[in-house]
Each structure stands twice: as structure tokens, then as C-alpha cells.
């Protein structure tokens with residue numbers, strides 16, 4: 001007799017969608033990923049996911065029953081099941097009843113949330129935040145997302161969109177953000193933000209070979225890390241600038257939330273201590289006196305791509 005279940009956990013990102021069959025005790029039984037080109041409409045994406053799940057269902061059928069689906073998606077609303085104006089995704093995603101859409105494939109319980117909240121669920125259920133009651137999970141990738149854990153639960157706010165730390169305004173006269181305002185944290189601290197910073201530096205130092213080379217190589221993050229490690233001063237300056245702004249944002253968030261830790265997850269957090277050590281210094285310099293040195297900055301220990309799918313799979317718990 002079958003006694004175990006699995007959930008399909010899906011983490012939809014601007015460049016990559018990861019999905020997996022996750023057992024009810026957090027074990028990844030199967031996993032795959034698809035490049036999410038911005039031209040890819042939801043139908044193309046879910047055709048591929050359900051095709052794969054059909055194979056998995058067959059393979060797992062003696063041991064696990066397919067029970068439900070949880071999805072982390074940019075601007076996904078936990079309460080309404082709608083996706084509205086997600087950045088970095090194509091036209092057909094802009095006003096989509098995703099729960100209804102997915103149920104057309106199979107009438108099974110479906111829940112969605114935004115990708116950062118899903119990552120926070122993953123950290124709280126099975127990751128670094130497992131023993132924490134108050135923490136903030138920050139996803140650093142194309143953009144900067146965040147999920148709040150308050151009193152042991154993911155906090156959604158009245159409309160499902162609490163915790164948009166990427167849009168804390170750092171400089172009211174700063175870079176124009178896609179949200180229509182100026183100087184948001186994400187416009188400086190994210191892969192996108194770094195590109196703008198390099199462009200700014202290039203306008204000041206148009207003949208700098210290191211910067212020109214980076215631009216030619218599509219701002220390769222790994223290359224930047226290597227240049228940082230060998231002491232390339234302009235890259236060190238750019239990381240310090242980025243970390244400094246990140247620290248200011250974390251300090252502002254801390255005055256309201258007083259978390260035990262900020263936990264970093266996602267592609268850009270691979271730059272690790274290179275940016276985060278500057279962020280820690282800047283956060284402590286900007287914190288209220290009694291909070292100084294009392295808030296940790298940690299890295300997710302869940303491998304890339306897994307906090308999102310594990311978290312999404314916990315949405316029905």
C-alpha cells in the first residue's frame with residue numbers, strides 16, 4: 001500500500017525554471033530545469049513540465065502518490081492565484097490566473113506564491129532558517145527578491161505582497177526602476193544593478209580595458225569574481241559600492257523587522273563574501289546602536305535552485 005506522497009515544486013525564474021518531485025519530508029525525488037526565455041508562453045512551459053511529470057509519476061508510482069502542486073513565480077499572489085506584471089517574463093504572463101491555468105492540465109490542488117516567499121518557505125522548512133522564528137531570505141539573481149519569516153511563518157501582508165525589499169528606495173534621485181520609481185535597492189544590488197554600475201563606471205572611464213572586456217563578455221559574474229580575487233581595483237570598488245548599498249537596505253529593513261539573520265540565496269550570492277563582507281560592514285554602520293553586530297548575514301546551504309522548489313512544494317502544508 002502506498003503511504004507516501006510527492007508534490008510538484010516549481011520555481012519559475014526570469015532565466016531558468018526549476019521543478020522537481022518533492023516528497024512530503026522534503027526529499028528531492030526528481031529534478032529538472034528549463035530555460036525560461038522571455039518569449040516562452042505559459043503553455044509551452046507547462047507542456048514541458050507536465051510531460052516530464054508524467055514520466056516521474058510512472059517511475060514513482062509504486063512508492064509515492066502525486067498529491068499537489070506548489071509554484072514560486074515572480075509577482076505570484078498566494079491569495080488570488082494571479083500573476084500580475086512579472087518582470088523578466090513575456091506578454092502572456094502579465095495578467096494570468098495561474099492556478100486556473102495549471103488546473104486545466106490536471107485538476108489537483110495548486111497554490112502559488114512569489115519566488116522569494118517560496119525560497120523563504122524552503123529555508124524555514126528544511127534550510128538555514130529551520131530553527132529561526134524571525135529571518136529574511138533574500139534572493140539575489142536577475143533582481144532582488146525577499147521573503148519574510150515572522151514568528152515562524154512566511155509573512156504575506158494583507159494582499160500577498162509583503163517583503164518587497166528590492167524596492168526600498170535607497171536614493172530618491174537614483175536610477176529609474178521598472179516599478180516606476182527611482183533609486184530602488186534592486187537597481188544597484190542584482191545582476192541587473194551590477195550592469196548599470198559597470199555602465200556608470202564606463203561612462204567615467206571609457207577606455208578601461210577591464211570594464212570593456214566585461215561588457216564584451218556579457219558581464220560574466222564568474223569573471224568578475226576572479227578579477228576581484230586577484231585584486232583588480234576597479235572591480236573591488238564596484239563590489240564595495242554594491243555591498244555598501246546592500247548594507248544600507250538591510251539596515252533599513254532591520255529597523256522594522258529586527259531579524260535574527262538575512263539569508264542569501266540565488267545566482268549572484270555566488271559572489272559570496274566578496275559583496276557580503278562590505279554589506280555587513282555597511283549594515284552595522286547604519287543600524288541602530290542596540291542592533292549593531294546582532295544581526296547575522298548567512299548564505300543558504302541549500303544548493304542553487306533547490307530552496308525554491310522545496311519551498312514551493314511546502315505551500316500546501
Ligand SMILES: [Zn+2]
Nearest residue numbers: 167177179184
Ligand atoms: Zn522599484
